Amino acid sequence: AQKVTQAQTEISVVEKEDVTLDCVYETRDTTYYLFWYKQPPSGELVFLIRRNSFDEQNEISGRYSWNFQKSTSSFNFTITASQVVDSAVYFCALSEARNTDKLIFGTGTRLQVFP
Amino acid sequence: DTAVSQTPKYLVTQMGNDKSIKCEQNLGHDTMYWYKQDSKKFLKIMFSYNNKELIINETVPNRFSPKSPDKAHLNLHINSLELGDSAVYFCASSQDGGLLYGYTFGSGTRLTVV
Numbered sequence: 488a489q490k491v492t493q494a495q496t497e498i499s500v501v502e503k504e505d506v507t508l509d510c511v512y513e514t515r516d517t518t519y520y521l522f523w524y525k526q527p528p529s530g531e532l533v534f535l536i537r538r539n540s541f542d543e544q545n546e547i548s549g550r551y552s553w554n555f556q557k558s559t560s561s562f563n564f565t566i567t568a569s570q571v572v573d574s575a576v577y578f579c580a581l582s583e584a585r586n587t588d589k590l591i592f593g594t595g596t597r598l599q600v601f602p
Numbered sequence: 603d604t605a606v607s608q609t610p611k612y613l614v615t616q617m618g619n620d621k622s623i624k625c626e627q628n629l630g631h632d633t634m635y636w637y638k639q640d641s642k643k644f645l646k647i648m649f650s651y652n653n654k655e656l657i658i659n660e661t662v663p664n665r666f667s668p669k670s671p672d673k674a675h676l677n678l679h680i681n682s683l684e685l686g687d688s689a690v691y692f693c694a695s696s697q698d699g700g701l702l703y704g705y706t707f708g709s710g711t712r713l714t715v716v
Contacts, residue, residue, distance in 0.1 A: 522704055526643075530712075532692060534704035576643055587699025588633055588657055592645040 489514050491581050491593035499599045500569050508564045508596045510579030518584035521555065521562045527575040538562060569600045605629050608693045608708035615683055616716055623678045623711045625693030632697060633657070634676035635705065636668060639690040651676050683715045
């Protein structure tokens, strides 16, 4: 069965600290896709990244980086030098090649960045 | 110019009423979705439509009926509202199952049933 686990329900950091949000997934498909979304206090869902199962290269985008490890079924998200504007709920999600129209979300991690 | 727009943003209604939420996307995407986010922030797919055809129906009570008059619109009609229907409902769209650019979500409709 497909499942996404975000064990950290809430994380609090002080500005400029680095923070890593964990994501562990389960799937029987050999081809799948992983996503991260940000939900700021205003409520909208903002797409951050998509990763294919056959591409294990890590990605960096500004202060954001993602570490995909198939061996541990993890797709972790690191924010470097966090800022107050990073405060949000972050969701990891999975879709499988046999049904890419179904996005399975984790329960989210609430990140609070204090000044 | 909003990519995925939902109306209304807030909806407060009494139990037993029927209500609709409208969704429109101007991205030219082929697939549209409805997701429900409960009070614990858990997001779950309800329906997806591809070019006006129902693709996914995730064991949602039949009080919920999606309607897609064209591929740019996917409305959600809810009959006989119950307290447990209170949630935030998100409309979304994608091209190619979101594999290139992810799914684009609307800003959500907060439904409160009293």
